[in-house]
Amino acid sequence: MRLQGVRRFHLARDVEEALSLLSAYDGRGALLAGGVDLLRVPGREVEGLIDITRMGLAFVDGAGGRLRVGATTTLTEVLESPDTAHYAGGVLAEVLRAVAVPPLRNMATLGGAVVSAHPWADLPTALVALGAEARWVGDTEGRGSVEELYQGEFRGLFRKAVLTEIRFPPWEGAFAYEKVGRSATDIALLNACCGLGMDDGTIAWARVAVGARPERGERLPWAEEALVGQKAGPALWAEVGRLVESKVEVGDDRRAGGTWRRHTAGVLVARALARAAEKAAG
Ligand SMILES: Cc1cc2nc3c(=O)[nH]c(=O)nc-3n(C[C@H](O)[C@H](O)[C@H](O)COP(=O)(O)OP(=O)(O)OC[C@H]3O[C@@H](n4cnc5c(N)ncnc54)[C@H](O)[C@@H]3O)c2cc1C
Incomplete structure (x- = not known):
């Protein structure tokens, strides 16, 4: 955003007021929450900032x-x-x-x-x-x-x-998250979030998502299908990790190459599944 263009700052008291201000600015107003992103990224011209952090939506x-x-x-x-x-x-x-x-x-x-x-x-x-x-x-x-x-x-x-x-939503089971970045505080070069529900050692449901591929996180339904109905254990995590490595859609960007991402996706999914299963069993 070019901040030079900002002429007014509003503290919206409720959603109705925020919407009415947005409408009055007709595309030249922006909702401001934490401001971490909005005040950093150059973008469209904005004349009015509408602070929405005092509307009772923090809970x-x-x-x-x-x-x-x-x-x-x-x-x-x-x-x-x-x-x-x-x-x-x-x-x-x-x-x-x-x-x-x-x-x-x-x-x-x-x-x-x-x-x-x-x-x-x-x-x-x-x-x-x-x-x-x-x-x-x-x-x-x-x-x-x-x-x-x-x-x-x-x-x-x-x-x-x-x-x-x-x-x-409520889940009868557990999820685990894995991320690889260049440092502990840097953004992800790749990440994965997996969840499992178990019924007497057999997987009742599974959720598998991989992000920063470099595309935004998406579920991998074929990996989820490969898990459901199977006996939980290291052999299964390794098998699904290999499946992910062979099928996941990844790409190159200036941070990491597709070959590295492909291999790492398999590793992260296997790790996240193992940890989710441990939590679900515990
Ligand atoms: C240096 C840096 C490092 C970061 N590292 C990470 C990281 O490691 N991992 C990670 O996940 N993310 C990371 N982020 C992203 C960060 O989490 C998001 O930018 C942040 O959560 C945005 O929240 P905000 O409240 O500051 O949004 P704002 O900057 O206030 O708003 C962002 C956008 O959302 C719109 N908006 C905000 N709230 C609403 C609402 N309620 N309704 C409609 N529109 C709304 C705004 O109008 C604006 O367009 C990083 C960002 C920065 C700047």
Whole structure:
């Protein structure tokens, strides 16, 4: 964003006011949450910044085994919530600890991470694996899985709508997250989030997502199918790791080559499956 263009700053009191301001700016206004992304990336001309962090959308609620998180909850608030620790084997805490550094997590919000959706980011891969649902208010109220949103024109949608909440469904089982970056605080060169439910040592359901390929995280349904109905154990993790290595779609970018990504995807999926199974059994 070219900040020189910003003329006004608004503190929206509720979603209705944020929407009415967005509409009044007719494309020249932007919703501001943590500002980590918005104030950094050069982009379209913006005249009005609409702060949405005082609208009561910062909360974490883990009632009933699912998790509801308000869009303006900071990543630190999500990470430190006891509800997050108990959800799906504590996977969200693993993911959030992998996001950059604490000062950034103190500012960045979960909603901002959903909307900015960098292909190399940690959260999109986990949100897709976990079957997270987004809820928003625009001309009308809307909801949809984050996985489906990422397959469409979600950026256009959130120029005219406020993301209000992200809901994570309950899972009878556990998830684990794996990431490789150049350092502990750097962005991912590749990441994977896997979940398993087990019934007497046999896999009842499986979720496998790989991200930063360098494309954004996507599920691998054929890897999930290869797991369901099989006996859990190291041989299976290794077999599915090899399957992922042979079939996953990866590419080159300036950070890593496709050959390395392909091999590493197999390794990360095998590792995440092993850890998810350990958690699910424990
Ligand atoms: C230096 C750096 C390192 C990073 N490292 C990592 C990392 O290691 N792992 C990782 O996963 N991510 C990483 N990120 C990405 C970071 O997590 C996201 O940029 C951040 O979560 C954005 O949140 P925010 O609240 O600051 O959004 P903002 O910057 O305020 O907004 C981002 C965009 O989303 C829109 N928006 C925000 N909230 C809403 C809403 N409720 N409804 C509709 N639109 C909305 C804004 O208008 C804007 O277009 C990094 C970012 C930076 C700058």
